[in-house]
Amino acid sequence: MAAITAGYAIDLHTHSLRSDGALSPAELVKRAAARGVKIQALSDHDTLAGIAEATATGESLGVRIIPATELNTESEWGDAHVLGYFIDPQDAALEDRLRWLRENRGRRIELMVGNLNALGYAVDLVRVLEIAQGGALGRPHLAQALFEKGYVKSYDAAFDTLLAKDSPAYVARVGLSPIEAVTLVREHGGVPSLAHPGTVLGLDELLPELVAVGLAGIEAYYGEHTPEMTARCLDRARTLDLVPTGGSDFHGRGDHGTDLGGVFVPPETIERLESRRGRA
Ligand SMILES: [Zn+2]
Numbered sequence: 001m002a003a004i005t006a007g008y009a010i011d012l013h014t015h016s017l018r019s020d021g022a023l024s025p026a027e028l029v030k031r032a033a034a035r036g037v038k039i040q041a042l043s044d045h046d047t048l049a050g051i052a053e054a055t056a057t058g059e060s061l062g063v064r065i066i067p068a069t070e071l072n073t074e075s076e077w078g079d080a081h082v083l084g085y086f087i088d089p090q091d092a093a094l095e096d097r098l099r100w101l102r103e104n105r106g107r108r109i110e111l112m113v114g115n116l117n118a119l120g121y122a123v124d125l126v127r128v129l130e131i132a133q134g135g136a137l138g139r140p141h142l143a144q145a146l147f148e149k150g151y152v153k154s155y156d157a158a159f160d161t162l163l164a165k166d167s168p169a170y171v172a173r174v175g176l177s178p179i180e181a182v183t184l185v186r187e188h189g190g191v192p193s194l195a196h197p198g199t200v201l202g203l204d205e206l207l208p209e210l211v212a213v214g215l216a217g218i219e220a221y222y223g224e225h226t227p228e229m230t231a232r233c234l235d236r237a238r239t240l241d242l243v244p245t246g247g248s249d250f251h252g253r254g255d256h257g258t259d260l261g262g263v264f265v266p267p268e269t270i271e272r273l274e275s276r277r278g279r280a
């Protein structure tokens, strides 16, 4: 991993080992603190499991942890992920629902391992589970297993080839639609924001539908956005009364991507998001 240099103070999109990140929640918060992050949302996919550990570490290091999760969705809208902020990490009913989603993820990865084996790629489910270390299973774990075996030149190349949607090994997820994801966050008292809108297909058609069920934010500030994409998101935020949010989406895997605190997020964002609690 690259040397630690200073980042910005707010990061509202980060992943730990409890989903598909590489660092434990404590290690992740330590790295964020070393980068100068003061407010961090832990937004592991479909789980609240890392929040208590992150919060405890944050308290000792002066980092405010905002409890969050990122819900993956399955629909014709492409990769439409929904961030849910200010959820209650003790919410047992939400954790039950998330567990159902995680179990589906596990079955899907098992099926993909089977497909890869049938295609002649000898990846081992046991190794994939080891890589995940108990976190919510996803394609990143398969990518690492393929890379370790030398079947792909890099971790990223796995996503572009064997794990891509048009690959014969690909298995679609079973899960929530984007509208169901926004609704779920609202039902549990959270504040939903649409993650990395650049990966959504038909963004301008989807946004009003999500706003109608309570979407409150849009992730305008994101490392992989072009200036045009950021401007487009800020424009939609104005016209649809959404709070522009942002974050690194740091996973700590591979050398690519944005480091913790690597994206500027305006300080007023936190207050604006908090003002959306309880009102759709
Ligand atoms: Zn995402």
Ligand SMILES: [Zn+2]
Pocket: 013, 015, 070, 195, 249
């Ligand atoms: Zn993410």
